[in-house]
Amino acid sequence: MMIFIAAWGPLPVNAKIQVVASFSIIGDIASNVGKERIELRTIVGPDSDAHVYEPSPEDAIALSRADVILTNSLQLEGFIKRLVAASETSAQLIEVTKGANIIQDPAGGHYHFYNGKAVFHAAPFDPHAWQSIANARVYVKNIADAFCIADTQGCDTYRTNAKIYDAKLAQLHERIQHNIKAIPENRRTVVVGHNAFRYFERDYGIHFLSPQGVSTASEASAADVAGILREIKKNKAAAVFSENIANSRLVEQIAAEAGLRLAGVLYSGALSGASGPAPTYIDMMQHNASTLIAALRENQKTQ
Numbered sequence: 001m002m003i004f005i006a007a008w009g010p011l012p013v014n015a016k017i018q019v020v021a022s023f024s025i026i027g028d029i030a031s032n033v034g035k036e037r038i039e040l041r042t043i044v045g046p047d048s049d050a051h052v053y054e055p056s057p058e059d060a061i062a063l064s065r066a067d068v069i070l071t072n073s074l075q076l077e078g079f080i081k082r083l084v085a086a087s088e089t090s091a092q093l094i095e096v097t098k099g100a101n102i103i104q105d106p107a108g109g110h111y112h113f114y115n116g117k118a119v120f121h122a123a124p125f126d127p128h129a130w131q132s133i134a135n136a137r138v139y140v141k142n143i144a145d146a147f148c149i150a151d152t153q154g155c156d157t158y159r160t161n162a163k164i165y166d167a168k169l170a171q172l173h174e175r176i177q178h179n180i181k182a183i184p185e186n187r188r189t190v191v192v193g194h195n196a197f198r199y200f201e202r203d204y205g206i207h208f209l210s211p212q213g214v215s216t217a218s219e220a221s222a223a224d225v226a227g228i229l230r231e232i233k234k235n236k237a238a239a240v241f242s243e244n245i246a247n248s249r250l251v252e253q254i255a256a257e258a259g260l261r262l263a264g265v266l267y268s269g270a271l272s273g274a275s276g277p278a279p280t281y282i283d284m285m286q287h288n289a290s291t292l293i294a295a296l297r298e299n300q301k302t303q
Helices: 024-037 057-064 080-087 133-150 152-181 198-204 222-235 249-258 281-302
Strands: 017-023 038-044 068-071 092-095 109-114 117-122 189-192 207-209 240-243 262-266
Touching: 017 024, 017 133, 024 038, 024 068, 024 133, 024 152, 024 281, 038 057, 057 080, 068 133, 092 133, 133 152, 133 198, 152 198, 152 281, 189 222, 189 249, 189 281, 198 207, 207 222, 222 249, 240 249, 240 281, 249 262, 262 281
Parallel strands: 017 038, 017 068, 068 092, 189 207, 189 240, 240 262
Antiparallel strands: 109 117
8 A cells, every 4th residue: 555645846956855665675676766866775784684673763763854665565574664653754655566466375474584593474465576576567666656756857767767677677587587497397496494485486487495384483393394304305306595684504404404405595585785696686686596597407417
């Protein structure tokens, strides 16, 4: 739902609209649409998990000064409602997933692993919609619409930027799809700790296994690990991957017991820093796809 609280008129000459993005992936998409016409602050930065972030007083101040606040919604950012309330902001509050093709979560929530422990987030829908490039293109449109409302004089610029960026996303989608199609369907199973890649699975046909049924209060039990090991054998999983926002201890254990190698790091819920392999959304999707494809191809050679 998009909430419009105040009315906007023309900005003063050379003024920039103040934009706050909830986490790094949305921040990067916003920067591609707004470019030099916006001043951007991202609350949850690179290599940080929006699921567990605790906001600071500085975050509330940033929201109070914002013209546009961009959130993913779908209960990803558990902190955002109380932060908005504390800031008493009059900004547009934009849920960038509005109109995206959202996956319903049959379990009513999902697990991820933080500091070696399983954390459950109850939600009726899977919030990791950015793992679908088609959904990211919806994010672009929603962000451009919001910027046009906040800065009518700059609307043509935002639309042009969005069109150029959207074309890059469309090309990236086709390239990933083409490269994955070259891998036999029965050789496309991998393992990752955080169940955050269902959109990627839906769009590109790579099957992700992740440890499910684990306790929210403790580390995965021997029974939990045994269960995922059975699934790995049954599905002939090719490789195990860690994630940039999660402790790798669990997946390292699973890889060792399954006799599989830890084949690299995937970026599920945050970009890397500027010196890493995924400092932008496009870089992130390219990196994830390339890392997955390389591991699947290597597995083909050894079979």
